[in-house]
Amino acid sequence: MKMTYVTLRVGSIEKTQAFYEKVLGFEEERVLSPRPGMTIVFLKGKDSTGIELIQEEAFNPRENNVVLTFRVADMARTLEFLQERGVPLLMGPVPIGGGGQMAQIQDPDGQMIGLIDVF
16 A cells, blocks of 8 residues: 555645745646635655645634654755745754654644654
8 A cells, every 4th residue: 555645724725835846846736626615736746745735715724643754865955945945943953863863844834844864
């Protein structure tokens, strides 16, 4: 079994899509509007991992326990890249064993995103 997409409900599809494309390197795969007031955008990552963004008129942000974690090749360069784009660092980098580090940021809707440089 292979996971294909992680689904996120968002308040602003434009803002969130721009974040995942410009900051994390995802590309738009397709856009659907299955009913009035609902838009779905599928984003594809370079390693074939996908994110499905869903925006509905009645968006109600809620806390969840989901953290999307991405492996990065160079933590220092990644954090510099994020800082240049105004993305605040919420945690880290902190050591995680095996010589690696972890840091956390969040997307425009408050979705937690982990960054690790080993796995």
